[in-house]
Amino acid sequence: MDVSRRGFVGGSSLVLAGAGMVSGRTAFAAVPEAPTTKSPATQAPLVPITGPDYHPVATLNGWTLPWKMNGDWKEFHLVAEPVVREIAPGMNAYLWGYNGQSPGPTIEAVEGDKVRIYVTNKLPENTAVHWHGQRLPNGMDGVGGLNQPHIPPGKTFVYEFLLRRSGTYMYHPHSDEMVQMAMGMMGFFVVHPKDPAFRRVDRDFVFLLNAFDIEPGSYVPKVNTMLDFNMWCWNSRAFPGIDPFVVGKNDKVRIRFGNLTMTNHPIHMHGYEFKVSCTDGGWVDPAAAWDEVSIDCAVGQMRAFDFLADEPGDWAIHCHKSHHTMNAMGHSVKTYIGVDKKDLAKRIRKIAPGYMPMGSNGMGEMGSMEMPLPDNTLPMMTGFAQFGPVEMGGMFSVVKVREGLSKNDYKDPGWFKHPEGTVAYEYKGKLAAVTSSAPPDAQSAEWRVKDPRKPSLGPDGNPLPMPKGAHSNH
Amino acid sequence: MRLLGLWGNDLVALKLPGALPGMPRLASAREIEAEALKRRVDLQMARSDLDLLAKSLGLTQATRFVADVDLLGRRTTDRSHAINPVTNDLERERVKRRTLELEIEIPIFDFGQAKVAQAEETYMQAANKLAEKAVNIRSEAREAYQVWRGTHDVSRLYQSQILPLRKVIQDESLLQYNGMLIDVTQLIADSRGRMMSQIAAINAKRDFFIADVDFKHALIGGGVSGGAASGGAAPQAGGGEGH
Ligand SMILES: [Cu+2]
Numbered sequence: 001m002d003v004s005r006r007g008f009v010g011g012s013s014l015v016l017a018g019a020g021m022v023s024g025r026t027a028f029a030a031v032p033e034a035p036t037t038k039s040p041a042t043q044a045p046l047v048p049i050t051g052p053d054y055h056p057v058a059t060l061n062g063w064t065l066p067w068k069m070n071g072d073w074k075e076f077h078l079v080a081e082p083v084v085r086e087i088a089p090g091m092n093a094y095l096w097g098y099n100g101q102s103p104g105p106t107i108e109a110v111e112g113d114k115v116r117i118y119v120t121n122k123l124p125e126n127t128a129v130h131w132h133g134q135r136l137p138n139g140m141d142g143v144g145g146l147n148q149p150h151i152p153p154g155k156t157f158v159y160e161f162l163l164r165r166s167g168t169y170m171y172h173p174h175s176d177e178m179v180q181m182a183m184g185m186m187g188f189f190v191v192h193p194k195d196p197a198f199r200r201v202d203r204d205f206v207f208l209l210n211a212f213d214i215e216p217g218s219y220v221p222k223v224n225t226m227l228d229f230n231m232w233c234w235n236s237r238a239f240p241g242i243d244p245f246v247v248g249k250n251d252k253v254r255i256r257f258g259n260l261t262m263t264n265h266p267i268h269m270h271g272y273e274f275k276v277s278c279t280d281g282g283w284v285d286p287a288a289a290w291d292e293v294s295i296d297c298a299v300g301q302m303r304a305f306d307f308l309a310d311e312p313g314d315w316a317i318h319c320h321k322s323h324h325t326m327n328a329m330g331h332s333v334k335t336y337i338g339v340d341k342k343d344l345a346k347r348i349r350k351i352a353p354g355y356m357p358m359g360s361n362g363m364g365e366m367g368s369m370e371m372p373l374p375d376n377t378l379p380m381m382t383g384f385a386q387f388g389p390v391e392m393g394g395m396f397s398v399v400k401v402r403e404g405l406s407k408n409d410y411k412d413p414g415w416f417k418h419p420e421g422t423v424a425y426e427y428k429g430k431l432a433a434v435t436s437s438a439p440p441d442a443q444s445a446e447w448r449v450k451d452p453r454k455p456s457l458g459p460d461g462n463p464l465p466m467p468k469g470a471h472s473n474h
Numbered sequence: 475m476r477l478l479g480l481w482g483n484d485l486v487a488l489k490l491p492g493a494l495p496g497m498p499r500l501a502s503a504r505e506i507e508a509e510a511l512k513r514r515v516d517l518q519m520a521r522s523d524l525d526l527l528a529k530s531l532g533l534t535q536a537t538r539f540v541a542d543v544d545l546l547g548r549r550t551t552d553r554s555h556a557i558n559p560v561t562n563d564l565e566r567e568r569v570k571r572r573t574l575e576l577e578i579e580i581p582i583f584d585f586g587q588a589k590v591a592q593a594e595e596t597y598m599q600a601a602n603k604l605a606e607k608a609v610n611i612r613s614e615a616r617e618a619y620q621v622w623r624g625t626h627d628v629s630r631l632y633q634s635q636i637l638p639l640r641k642v643i644q645d646e647s648l649l650q651y652n653g654m655l656i657d658v659t660q661l662i663a664d665s666r667g668r669m670m671s672q673i674a675a676i677n678a679k680r681d682f683f684i685a686d687v688d689f690k691h692a693l694i695g696g697g698v699s700g701g702a703a704s705g706g707a708a709p710q711a712g713g714g715e716g717h
Contacts, residue, residue: 216650333654352662372652374650380653
């Protein structure tokens with residue numbers, strides 16, 4: 001595991017400060033260390049060696065926070081701090097996160113566990129952590145000002161609660177919330193069932209949907225953007241930076257996600273139908289779930305779906321809003337489909353050397369052209385696979401289902417080797433003359449703007465008398 | 475061609491350079507006054523007239539001299555500064571030198587020797603006129619210098635800052651166009667903005683060279699050039715629409 005040890009944060013003086021804040025409810029000897037990681041790679045699931053058993057999750061391009069048992073308390077230590085996150089190779093973002101990355105590490109524990117979570121604030125402003133979806137004492141809910149004092153910079157607060165329900169949760173700030181979430185502060189929180197056999201799966205993936213607005217050529221997200229984001233991410237990664245979901249054939253698979261962007265995302269997986277098994281409100285009764293292939297996740301919601309991976313292959317998984325499978329793009333770029341720019345291009349090149357005409361035949365060419373871009377900017381559509389450019393970006397990845405994977409193998413197995421004769425191929429025989437339908441012309445009736453059967457309105461708003469013997473094409 | 479008085483083979487021989495020459499070195503304001511006093515033909519003529527007058531009045535023995543003004547040798551410094559567009563460093567240019575000790579000396583005579591009536595009045599009137607002329611020449615030199623220096627600085631601002639910035643904008647605009655982040659019309663608008671700045675820069679240089687001629691005239695005597703500065707050097711803000 002690629003985790004470096006931060007060492008004991010604070011030492012004795014911090015303990016005293018902490019002890020004052022929890023007013024003597026605990027007599028702990030030391031704050032657990034706060035591990036940190038610099039890697040944006042998916043790290044192997046953290047198999048529990050103490051406490052109750054469970055099947056750990058795999059955090060997409062992320063990791064699980066190690067803990068320490070202290071009596072019957074499971075202790076974690078989150079450090080809120082500025083981080084550098086690689087969104088995809090070729091682009092770094094200056095974000096705020098936890099323990100070295102954005103999103104923060106996944107917290108995993110078991111129903112019935114008592115958790116004590118230390119939160120050290122290394123941000124330049126107050127913060128507070130809200131435990132989205134959890135049943136807990138009101139004073140542990142983490143809304144700054146409402147449930148607790150904000151955590152000032154440099155201070156450490158302690159959250160203590162009993163995990164009453166198993167399920168799919170997340171954590172995020174509730175102090176300057178808009179800015180801190182726009183800067184990438186969030187993390188996954190999985191509470192495993194007490195009975196390890198309860199709705200057990202073989203592979204359990206988790207990630208958060210998040211969005212940033214990072215001006216091409218810059219590094220810091222614009223925190224006041226409400227809707228017009230340009231980086232649509234899963235765990236602060238965009239295609240082709242999102243790792244594949246590596247799955248063994250016939251594995252029972254669960255994919256869980258939560259939406260901390262400001263719009264909904266219909267998450268669509270190819271190749272399978274699946275059933276929603278869990279939301280942030282709890283487990284879904286199997287009798288109440290139905291098969292589907294896209295599941296919309298509204299803002300502030302979480303969904304988990306299950307499927308049996310019995311079809312090998314490289315199956316796309318993505319948000320079905322096609323703008324969300326693009327990287328930074330200009331929404332004011334005009335449409336040039338059908339516009340012949342050959343002649344014009346010569347003239348434009350005279351005043352803007354280096355200019356290349358684009359867009360006359362669609363934008364697919366962008367996926368394969370690798371033109372110089374502003375610094376620290378991913379191409380709008382990019383990525384290459386075994387058959388050519390994938391022409392994607394943003395919220396797009398691949399579920400790679402393979403035979404013969406060992407239980408803990410999450411390494412990218414490369415591209416799928418298709419069995420002979422199972423790939424779409426070019427027809428090389430003779431075609432009968434293809435008659436394409438004639439393009440509609442302006443005179444044809446079905447392209448009229450106005451219904452010729454209806455009378456026109458006069459300036460007074462009343463219908464004009466129909467001319468005698470009026471024809472449909474006057 | 476007519477103004478240049480060229481015809482026949484001269485016309486064939488005349489070739490205009492493709493670009494205006496570079497900018498000359500700056501001079502200091504005080505140096506300029508001394509230079510004008512030394513070189514102005516009209517001042518030399520006035521001085522000869524005064525000598526002649528003295529002789530015609532029979533004044534030969536100068537008893538003392540007075541200066542037109544006290545122009546003493548002093549260290550003078552002219553400063554200018556600019557931001558280097560590449561390194562972002564502040565660049566200072568200093569012109570520092572010892573001014574020539576130059577003043578116009580006007581001899582004063584013992585008017586008792588005069589053989590002509592009202593010789594003192596006649597001579598002193600002419601002497602004062604000469605002094606006035608010298609003062610005016612200094613003033614004219616300073617004025618011409620100010621215009622010269624002003625147009626110089628405007629032109630230099632174009633060369634050292636506005637044009638490099640315009641290039642940065644167009645280069646970045648092309649990168650953004652490549653990424654389909656902006657429309658081609660924005661790229662064209664930025665190219666246009668750059669061209670407008672180039673035109674303004676050429677006009678600024680033209681204004682400077684006209685001011686340069688006027689300035690040289692002021693140093694050697696009389697008159698100004700026919701071509702007034704165009705005023706086209708006002709910094710161009712155009713081309714930024716749509717940002
Ligand atoms: Cu989406």
